[in-house]
Amino acid sequence: MTPQNQDAPVLALEEVRKTFGDHVVLRSVDLAVPAHSVTVLIGASGSGKSTLMRCANLLEEIDDGAILLDGEEITAPGVDQDAVRRRIGVVFQQYNLFPHLSVLENVTLAPRRVHRIARAEADARAMELLGRLGLADKAKEYPDRLSGGQQQRVAIVRALAGSPRLLLLDEITAALDPELVGEVLAVVRDLKEQGLTMVVSTHEMGFAREVADQVCFLDAGAVLERGTPEQLFGDPQHERTRRFLRRIT
Ligand code: ADP
Numbered sequence: 001m002t003p004q005n006q007d008a009p010v011l012a013l014e015e016v017r018k019t020f021g022d023h024v025v026l027r028s029v030d031l032a033v034p035a036h037s038v039t040v041l042i043g044a045s046g047s048g049k050s051t052l053m054r055c056a057n058l059l060e061e062i063d064d065g066a067i068l069l070d071g072e073e074i075t076a077p078g079v080d081q082d083a084v085r086r087r088i089g090v091v092f093q094q095y096n097l098f099p100h101l102s103v104l105e106n107v108t109l110a111p112r113r114v115h116r117i118a119r120a121e122a123d124a125r126a127m128e129l130l131g132r133l134g135l136a137d138k139a140k141e142y143p144d145r146l147s148g149g150q151q152q153r154v155a156i157v158r159a160l161a162g163s164p165r166l167l168l169l170d171e172i173t174a175a176l177d178p179e180l181v182g183e184v185l186a187v188v189r190d191l192k193e194q195g196l197t198m199v200v201s202t203h204e205m206g207f208a209r210e211v212a213d214q215v216c217f218l219d220a221g222a223v224l225e226r227g228t229p230e231q232l233f234g235d236p237q238h239e240r241t242r243r244f245l246r247r248i249t
């Protein structure tokens, strides 16, 4: 990061357009995610939440517009995409842990292989993070011995292991049994306390209201409405937003 970019949003989307064939999935999306803030994306299934995050992580190529990380245009030609991805942690709905690796090995794989951190140092950092998320005693276990909530917490630890500038959490509680949702949301709450910058998509509206600094309602690939949780949940301006909130809450 260059010093002149310190006041730039951590993540910015400028008129981002994304199509799959003739299907427009993101239409002129603008978004600014300031440092140490949490942006929550809400919207019906298919509205473009996952695609937005995949574009931000350069897993999908955008058709038009620009995406900036700390003020640097990461969608510009010639950008080192792997270097960009190292600055962004991602957790998806499915935990995607490697079943043949222990928890500790899952967490330290990228730091060791990608960030070239020595094993002792990677292990120490992983153990610290596992401890913080209440998983220290699980370090030697294999994923199939853990509950879904524990696996998802390990996935979060894995995303944090590279000390990301930005964390993208895409419906990370959607695949969990209801009684396991709370422990995962508690972790996100803690990360917010610690000042991590996050973009979170969720169908948990109570949680969105509590944790969000900014809520964006996506409708058919466009940010139809955005605001503080008070504004968006308390006084939605669009009929489509009201209808969505009635349906989901
Ligand atoms: P959400 O996460 O809000 O449910 P998505 O971003 O997953 O929405 O999907 C937005 C739209 O893009 C959907 O209509 C979906 O079918 C379509 N889509 C997503 N990924 C692809 C893909 N790889 N190829 C074609 N269409 C896709």
Ligand code: MG
Residues within 6 Å of the ligand: 049, 050, 051, 170, 171
């Ligand atoms: Mg999705």
